[in-house]
Amino acid sequence: MNILIIDDEVQIRKLLEITLNNNDYHTLEASTAKEGISTAVVHPPDLIILDLGLPDDDGQNVLCKLREWYLGAIIILSVRSTEEDIIKALDNGANDYLTKPFRTGELLARVRTALRQTQLSPTVQKLEFDNLSIDLTSRTVTLDNEPLKLTATEYSLLTLLAKNDGKVLTHQYILKQIWGPGYTQQSQYLRVFVGQLRKKIEPNPNNPKFILTESGIGYRFCTKVDE
Amino acid sequence: MKLNYFKQSVFKQFVASNISVVLVALICYSCVNYIGYHSVALILLATVSVLSIFFSIYPVLSAAAMSALIWDFFFIPPHFTLHITNSEDALLLLMYFVIAFTSGILTSKVRELEKLELQKEERSHTLKLYKTLFDSISHELRTPIATIVGASDNLLQNDVKIAEEDKLELVDEISVAAFRLNRLVDNLLNMQRVESGLLEIKPDWCEVSELINSPINRLKSELATHKVEVSIQDEFPIVRIDFGLIEQSIFNLLHNEALYTQPDSIITITANYVGENLIITVADDGKGFSAEELKLLFTKFYRISVNKTGGTGLGLSIVKGFVEAHNGTVKVENNTPHGAKFTIIIPAETLMLQDYMDFSNIAVKMNAQYETLTETYRPKQTKNVTKSIDADIVE
Numbered sequence: 178m179n180i181l182i183i184d185d186e187v188q189i190r191k192l193l194e195i196t197l198n199n200n201d202y203h204t205l206e207a208s209t210a211k212e213g214i215s216t217a218v219v220h221p222p223d224l225i226i227l228d229l230g231l232p233d234d235d236g237q238n239v240l241c242k243l244r245e246w247y248l249g250a251i252i253i254l255s256v257r258s259t260e261e262d263i264i265k266a267l268d269n270g271a272n273d274y275l276t277k278p279f280r281t282g283e284l285l286a287r288v289r290t291a292l293r294q295t296q297l298s299p300t301v302q303k304l305e306f307d308n309l310s311i312d313l314t315s316r317t318v319t320l321d322n323e324p325l326k327l328t329a330t331e332y333s334l335l336t337l338l339a340k341n342d343g344k345v346l347t348h349q350y351i352l353k354q355i356w357g358p359g360y361t362q363q364s365q366y367l368r369v370f371v372g373q374l375r376k377k378i379e380p381n382p383n384n385p386k387f388i389l390t391e392s393g394i395g396y397r398f399c400t401k402v403d404e
Numbered sequence: 405m406k407l408n409y410f411k412q413s414v415f416k417q418f419v420a421s422n423i424s425v426v427l428v429a430l431i432c433y434s435c436v437n438y439i440g441y442h443s444v445a446l447i448l449l450a451t452v453s454v455l456s457i458f459f460s461i462y463p464v465l466s467a468a469a470m471s472a473l474i475w476d477f478f479f480i481p482p483h484f485t486l487h488i489t490n491s492e493d494a495l496l497l498l499m500y501f502v503i504a505f506t507s508g509i510l511t512s513k514v515r516e517l518e519k520l521e522l523q524k525e526e527r528s529h530t531l532k533l534y535k536t537l538f539d540s541i542s543h544e545l546r547t548p549i550a551t552i553v554g555a556s557d558n559l560l561q562n563d564v565k566i567a568e569e570d571k572l573e574l575v576d577e578i579s580v581a582a583f584r585l586n587r588l589v590d591n592l593l594n595m596q597r598v599e600s601g602l603l604e605i606k607p608d609w610c611e612v613s614e615l616i617n618s619p620i621n622r623l624k625s626e627l628a629t630h631k632v633e634v635s636i637q638d639e640f641p642i643v644r645i646d647f648g649l650i651e652q653s654i655f656n657l658l659h660n661e662a663l664y665t666q667p668d669s670i671i672t673i674t675a676n677y678v679g680e681n682l683i684i685t686v687a688d689d690g691k692g693f694s695a696e697e698l699k700l701l702f703t704k705f706y707r708i709s710v711n712k713t714g715g716t717g718l719g720l721s722i723v724k725g726f727v728e729a730h731n732g733t734v735k736v737e738n739n740t741p742h743g744a745k746f747t748i749i750i751p752a753e754t755l756m757l758q759d760y761m762d763f764s765n766i767a768v769k770m771n772a773q774y775e776t777l778t779e780t781y782r783p784k785q786t787k788n789v790t791k792s793i794d795a796d797i798v799e
Contacts, residue, residue, distance in 0.1 A: 260606070260648065278586050333772070348608075357771035365609040365755050368642045372611055383617045383634070390614055393606070393648050 181205045181222040183213035210234035229255035244270035250291035260393035290343030338398035347395040417463035425471045441479040461512035468504035548581035598725030605646040619655035629667035641754035649726040656719040657686040665690040682752045687745035692738040
């Protein structure tokens with residue numbers, strides 16, 4: 178697996194190189210936007226880790242330029258941590274967003290998820306997470322092998338999140354997918370249904386392990402490992 | 405703006421000082437036959453001196469000139485002319501001018517000195533505040549940096565053998581120090597947001613249980629030795645606030661609890677909705693605060709005296725800034741029988757869950773049907789298995 182790192186900070190590049198190489202990923206490096214794009218063209222990587230604060234161009238522009246042709250995964254790794262920046266990057270086609278400082282364990286998990294996402298086969302019929310299983314053909318959900326009664330909306334919401342397992346989905350994206358394009362501002366629907374859904378599938382709705390909140394941004398479906 | 409105000413107030417001073425001189429002159433004019441015109445000069449001089457206490461220099465000088473002219477014109481014989489026949493009167497008038505002007509200038513000089521003194525005092529107060537800031541911030545920055553430098557130095561030494569478990573401990577120290585540094589940077593940036601006046605709240609619907617549980621989870625390791633009890637009113641509506649800011653506020657309150665209360669303390673968090681206000685309290689069963697501490701707690705850079713673990717004194721003023729940005733209030737009082745209790749009150753819109761359920765279900769069904777319709781016109785291979793016409797099958 179080839180991973181291209183586009184970051185102007187030597188220290189960060191070094192850290193990423195060591196971390197990724199030790200986990201059997203091969204790394205390519207670029208310190209500017211220009212170098213990054215040309216490297217991506219010459220040796221298309223499986224995944225790109227992109228910094229937003231590059232010396233010669235804004236990372237969001239680089240992201241847009243890459244997305245014109247690049248179909249692989251892109252993870253943003255930046256010190257910019259405002260909700261606007263994150264939502265903009267996700268809208269521009271980033272698969273995930275991680276703010277500096279970051280834990281390398283977290284980064285590796287995101288890399289694995291993003292790589293899996295881009296290689297997902299479209300004919301998946303059953304999704305399994307811990308004690309939760311979703312059968313997409315018969316439209317049934319079971320928790321601890323017990324069938325779960327969900328409303329149509331709850332089911333749509335759960336499958337949308339579960340099919341994007343590990344990926345953060347913005348409020349707007351979810352609203353558009355489930356309620357329709359006219360409802361992207363109605364975030365109250367989403368709160369209500371996520372609340373309902375959590376009550377049904379989470380062992381402890383106050384400390385969810387399936388549907389995680391990305392404050393101000395959206396939700397991420399993730400089977401959190403209990404410590 | 406400020407200049408305008410100043411001009412206007414000087415103009416008012418001109419009017420007021422001249423009017424007072426005219427009024428005093430009128431009174432004197434009515435009784436000049438009893439007191440004699442020489443005493444009138446003294447009375448007018450006294451008036452100018454009194455005026456110089458209250459007004460700034462130019463209005464006083466104009467009043468002095470005005471009073472001299474009035475005295476000459478109305479009181480020195482021959483009346484109603486500026487002409488003076490008597491050389492003694494001429495000398496008196498000259499002396500009058502000299503005394504009136506000197507007294508005006510002297511008083512204004514004294515006042516200028518006072519002003520300088522006040523500015524100096526203010527500056528030393530600001531300096532003291534900055535010194536506190538620099539002391540606490542340099543302490544807070546350097547302590548973790550010292551840990552990182554020291555621990556990594558230890559690990560880099562080739563000639564000294566360090567036990568494997570000690571190595572792990574050193575690495576752990578580095579990690580803790582780095583996250584402490586990061587939290588300080590966050591606090592400084594947040595304080596800057598509050599101070600700059602550019603803090604803009606972005607309200608959105610959120611669940612109160614999430615608002616409270618998120619900071620508890622973030623502080624899991626710090627609160628490991630404490631007992632945290634959460635009590636949220638049943639069937640809580642969703643509220644419309646800036647989740648990020650209020651979550652950070654609760655985080656700061658809880659972080660303080662973790663730092664400044666004894667292990668095994670019970671921390672109680674409650675959330676209620678009363679009369680269009682979201683009310684969140686964070687209380688402990690610790691020692692509480694003295695009357696003076698209660699008063700100063702939300703002041704920037706203020707740190708309680710028993711505080712041995714450092715801190716920048718920014719946490720609570722950030723809470724205040726974030727809550728006030730929501731037009732809310734935050735207060736602290738002593739808990740009964742003992743301990744401290746922080747209360748955040750925020751006016752917020754709410755929504756009960758049931759209100760939107762039926763309406764939203766219709767929207768979802770219509771959207772599903774629309775998707776299915778468009779899908780039947782799409783090429784076959786993109787057909788998605790999950791999209792089914794009857795959205796209610798699962799029930």
